[in-house]
Amino acid sequence: MLHPVGTGHYLVLSLALLLVGILGVLTRRNLVIVLMSVELILNAVNINLIAFSKHTGNLAGQVFAIFVITLAVAEAAVGLGLLIALFRNRETTSADEVNLLRW
Amino acid sequence: MVDAGMVWLALLFPLLGAAALLAVGRRLPKLVIAGIACGAVAASFAVAVAAREARGEAILGPWLPLVQADWGLLADPLSVRMMLIITGIGTLIHLYAAVYMAGDGGYYRFFGYMNLFVFFMLLLVLANNYALLFAGWEGVGLASYLLIGYYFDRPAAGAAAIKAFLTNRVGDAAFLLGMFLLYSLTGTLRFTALTGTEAVPGLGLATLLLLAGACGKSAQFPLHVWLPDAMEGPTPVSALIHAATMVTAGVYLLARSSLLFALTPESALIAAWIGAMTAFLGATVAVVQTDIKRLLAWSTVSQLGFMFMAAGAGAHQAALFHLTTHAFFKALLFLGAGSVIHALHGEQDLRKMGGLARRMPATFFTMFVGAAALAGVPGFAGFFSKDEILHALFESSGPLFITGLVAAILTALYSTRLVRMVFGGPPAEERELHQPPRLMTAILAVLAGGSFVAGWAGMGRFHMAIAMASVVCVAVGWLLGRRSLDLDGPLYEPFRRHWYIDELYQRWIVQGLARRGGAWLSRFDAGAVDGAVNATGAMGRVAGAFSAWWDAAVVDGIVRNCGFLIKDLSYPVRLIQTGQVQTYGIMILAGVILLTSYLVFGGRL
Numbered sequence: 001m002l003h004p005v006g007t008g009h010y011l012v013l014s015l016a017l018l019l020v021g022i023l024g025v026l027t028r029r030n031l032v033i034v035l036m037s038v039e040l041i042l043n044a045v046n047i048n049l050i051a052f053s054k055h056t057g058n059l060a061g062q063v064f065a066i067f068v069i070t071l072a073v074a075e076a077a078v079g080l081g082l083l084i085a086l087f088r089n090r091e092t093t094s095a096d097e098v099n100l101l102r103w
Numbered sequence: 104m105v106d107a108g109m110v111w112l113a114l115l116f117p118l119l120g121a122a123a124l125l126a127v128g129r130r131l132p133k134l135v136i137a138g139i140a141c142g143a144v145a146a147s148f149a150v151a152v153a154a155r156e157a158r159g160e161a162i163l164g165p166w167l168p169l170v171q172a173d174w175g176l177l178a179d180p181l182s183v184r185m186m187l188i189i190t191g192i193g194t195l196i197h198l199y200a201a202v203y204m205a206g207d208g209g210y211y212r213f214f215g216y217m218n219l220f221v222f223f224m225l226l227l228v229l230a231n232n233y234a235l236l237f238a239g240w241e242g243v244g245l246a247s248y249l250l251i252g253y254y255f256d257r258p259a260a261g262a263a264a265i266k267a268f269l270t271n272r273v274g275d276a277a278f279l280l281g282m283f284l285l286y287s288l289t290g291t292l293r294f295t296a297l298t299g300t301e302a303v304p305g306l307g308l309a310t311l312l313l314l315a316g317a318c319g320k321s322a323q324f325p326l327h328v329w330l331p332d333a334m335e336g337p338t339p340v341s342a343l344i345h346a347a348t349m350v351t352a353g354v355y356l357l358a359r360s361s362l363l364f365a366l367t368p369e370s371a372l373i374a375a376w377i378g379a380m381t382a383f384l385g386a387t388v389a390v391v392q393t394d395i396k397r398l399l400a401w402s403t404v405s406q407l408g409f410m411f412m413a414a415g416a417g418a419h420q421a422a423l424f425h426l427t428t429h430a431f432f433k434a435l436l437f438l439g440a441g442s443v444i445h446a447l448h449g450e451q452d453l454r455k456m457g458g459l460a461r462r463m464p465a466t467f468f469t470m471f472v473g474a475a476a477l478a479g480v481p482g483f484a485g486f487f488s489k490d491e492i493l494h495a496l497f498e499s500s501g502p503l504f505i506t507g508l509v510a511a512i513l514t515a516l517y518s519t520r521l522v523r524m525v526f527g528g529p530p531a532e533e534r535e536l537h538q539p540p541r542l543m544t545a546i547l548a549v550l551a552g553g554s555f556v557a558g559w560a561g562m563g564r565f566h567m568a569i570a571m572a573s574v575v576c577v578a579v580g581w582l583l584g585r586r587s588l589d590l591d592g593p594l595y596e597p598f599r600r601h602w603y604i605d606e607l608y609q610r611w612i613v614q615g616l617a618r619r620g621g622a623w624l625s626r627f628d629a630g631a632v633d634g635a636v637n638a639t640g641a642m643g644r645v646a647g648a649f650s651a652w653w654d655a656a657v658v659d660g661i662v663r664n665c666g667f668l669i670k671d672l673s674y675p676v677r678l679i680q681t682g683q684v685q686t687y688g689i690m691i692l693a694g695v696i697l698l699t700s701y702l703v704f705g706g707r708l
Binding site: 022025026027034095096098099100101102 | 680681682683684685688
């Protein structure tokens with residue numbers, strides 16, 4: 001017996017995406033995967049914003065989601081740029097090996 | 104008429120003159136310099152003439168409150184008389200010097216010092232207390248030093264200046280001690296307050312010390328050695344300072360202290376005998392001198408001895424009378440000698456002179472008057488003053504009187520010899536003469552007039568018997584002087600060598616000091632001076648070592664330990680900075696969870 005898809009489902013989906021994203025950011029060694037996981041987190045936030053926008057009938061959430069997508073594009077561009085620069089210098093994309101900034 | 108309150112004007116002019124000349128004189132033309140210098144002294148003379156009847160004290164202001172000595176001037180017959188002599192003779196000598204020194208460099212310096220001298224000399228005689236008198240006393244010593252050493256490029260002049268200064272210093276030290284003693288005995292240094300002094304124990308010592316001071320300034324035995332050497336100065340200086348005025352300061356001091364000496368007859372007797380010794384010694388040495396200025400210098404020593412004899416015998420009026428006449432005729436003789444030296448292009452040796460009577464008649468005539476006055480030829484000034492002195496000695500003590508007569512014979516002898524060797528006989532050397540300018544001759548004439556008139560003007564009671572004896576002395580001296588010009592015998596050896604006194608001082612004091620003092624100085628240098636330097640160095644090294652240790656141990660220690668402390672304390676904190684981005688991510692997440700939990704559940708936990 002199927003329930004109709006409601007706000008709760010979106011929130012669960014959003015939460016799942018968020019957790020997957022966080023897990024990816026914190027545990028994956030490859031920085032490309034880490035960047036991808038950051039995208040997951042941002043999209044989890046987007047789903048959340050839109051779900052609440054539909055639930056309350058306030059369009060501000062949807063507008064905000066558009067802004068987040070724009071920001072994500074910029075973030076991906078800068079992140080990948082940094083990653084390429086890192087790779088050119090260190091021949092690595094492993095988060096473990098990027099640990100110069102410490103005492 | 105000027106009263107006592109205005110006498111300070113006489114001091115003002117020479118002081119201003121000296122200040123102006125020494126400050127800006129270098130740039131002034133010679134005529135202006137001479138004008139300032141002569142004008143200042145002449146103005147002083149005018150004040151002195153106007154103030155000749157002034158009597159009384161004028162306090163200008165406080166000076167040394169500790170000994171109650173003020174800037175005070177005292178005008179009484181004694182000081183006014185001295186003031187007239189100093190400024191009167193001083194004016195003539197300044198005028199003479201204006202011509203005589205025209206060819207010398209440092210004209211302004213010469214006249215600056217001369218005016219300075221006149222100022223200090225007037226301060227000396229016008230002071231109303233011993234302390235201010237001493238200030239003038241030291242001032243004239245300074246001026247004398249500067250003027251003896253005027254030709255500073257001549258080593259002899261420098262040495263003579265130092266000798267004069269140091270010899271005077273011996274006397275000055277005694278004077279100072281005498282002054283201290285006098286103050287402690289009587290509680291005052293003011294002349295007018297000292298009149299009521301009574302004979303207290305110790306007063307004799309005080310007067311003896313004052314006498315020693317007078318001996319230094321007036322070139323009395325045993326401190327007479329500086330005066331003949333002082334002839335290294337220019338001739339007008341010899342005339343003004345070392346014949347007419349400064350050297351009479353000692354006689355003035357005795358006259359000023361006459362009441363104190365009256366209370367201490369022993370000191371007065373010592374003064375008389377010092378005078379007698381000096382009169383005899385100076386006259387004997389003068390007899391064999393071959394340098395015209397040195398002959399006159401030794402004659403001055405001898406004549407000052409006469410004054411001391413008189414002052415010591417209590418005849419202060421006679422001493423002052425002789426001081427006055429001597430000022431005239433000795434200034435005359437010195438300035439005449441200056442004319443002769445000038446004419447002979449700087450020649451001072453008597454043996455190279457002669458036959459000048461016809462060629463320099465004016466100088467001859469005036470110097471003849473001066474020599475006659477010095478010898479005591481009847482009618483001339485020296486006759487009257489010496490007559491009074493001899494009379495006083497006759498009444499006081501036989502031996503003193505005899506010494507006085509012998510010195511009088513010798514005086515006539517060397518006076519005759521002086522005139523004969525300069526003016527008489529055949530010319531020793533034929534050469535062109537530098538005729539003295541008319542102003543110089545005119546000044547000589549004025550002084551010659553003074554040398555003649557001063558005796559008649561000051562004549563007191565006339566003593567026939569003494570006068571006869573004195574005439575006999577002059578005649579004997581004249582005869583001896585006529586006969587023997589060439590004094591070469593062994594008899595004269597002690598005279599020629601100044602009774603060995605200079606050699607004695609040289610051997611015992613100067614060389615002794617030089618040798619032993621040199622050794623001592625060397626030890627002092629090696630021990631004290633080097634020691635001080637080395638000790639300073641060593642202390643510096645110790646301080647440096649300590650400073651280095653302090654720096655390394657304490658300062659660096661503090662700094663480094665601060666660092667270590669912070670480093671050690673920060674160790675646990677440092678551990679969380681791994682450089683791993685993901686570790687930071689976990690921490691951020693943990694922080695977010697904690698904060699969120701607090702915000703959500705905070706109120707209930």
